[in-house]
Amino acid sequence: MPLERIFDERDINELLTQNAGGEHGARNAALILSGVCWGLTPLEQSLVSTESVIAPNGQLYRTWVLPSHESYNGKSRELYTEDHLVPFFQKYIDVRLKKEWGTGGHSHQALLPDKPFLLNDNGERYRINTTAKGHRSAKAMHDQLRKMIKNSGLYDATPASYRASFIKLMYESGAKWTDLKGLTGIKDKRTLEGHVRPHERELESILSKIFSRVKMPRSLE
Template sequence: MLSIRDVIAESGEFYRIWVLPAHSSYNGEQRECYTEDHVLPFFAGYVEWRIKEGLAVSNIPAHKGISPDSKFFLNDRGEAYKLSLRKKGSDEYQPRSMNEQLKRLIQKAELLGATPSSFRDSFVRGLYENGCGWKDLMSVTGIKQKRTLERKIRPQEAELDKVFRTLFSRVKNPF
């Protein structure tokens, strides 16, 4: 998982371009990430909340006064999200508890049919529709195969039918 030093410079400024470390990435390879201006207020508010709550604060003013080795994203208990094995016998990990928290948020917001995976797929599709090329998509997402990206951008008809059935399966007919 990302640490404070991966996202915030010693000066306290958020990096606009930073490196996602290999140990935190989807495919085990480091890659560049970009923080756009409209995201910075959310990061700043989150960091202010952490400082106010005293979560991993440091007496050293660097990194906004937060311990540089502490994890950037914390769970509801103020602890770093734990990683779980992706599959039994695998050496790949995933933030299962973070995904579960996102699922609870989706459920409370009543975003029927939405999943953490559909958010990721929408992100990929949005990048593509806004002009991102294949090599950049691979670089940003960590997905190595063009075929995998194509499935996210242009789902096959059978997949689209499944998407609609899932999306509308919770709609109850009042008649």
């Protein structure tokens, strides 16, 4: 059974609330939502550029493309920013402008378009490590996501829970396998099935209800 926790709406609100304080609250909200609403991996959160999510005229794209060089598997895919997410991301953009983090451009709300959209506590890109074989890892982003989970007391969750929650909620909301493959970049159906089948805490609830009202025959009492 999968070990990572799947966030529900209550969990997301708790993540947002417990990580909203201080000068990095808006950035933290943007990180949380980029995982659970865009379905980005930690590597993609580290790589996604400003010009991928913000149009030259300054508007957040409602439909946008994560390019191949910013994707975990080297394949581009189409993603969406729904209207209810815009205020969260705009708040983060406003903070970046105030702090002058990656600013100086003449478009994209004055943010430098080719720079990462999501920045660390120092206003810099999250570090990405590359092995001798060319494998990229996003330990710095993993650490940030894990820190926000700890702040919220969701101790059975992992950094993988953000994206896994996106996948499962999309499935439960009616997304087809082809939709899920397109949104996540995961081409193997068996891998997707591992994300959408009942998870541990859900399975316990399901099992507790199966034939829960059966009665002991009097002859066995």
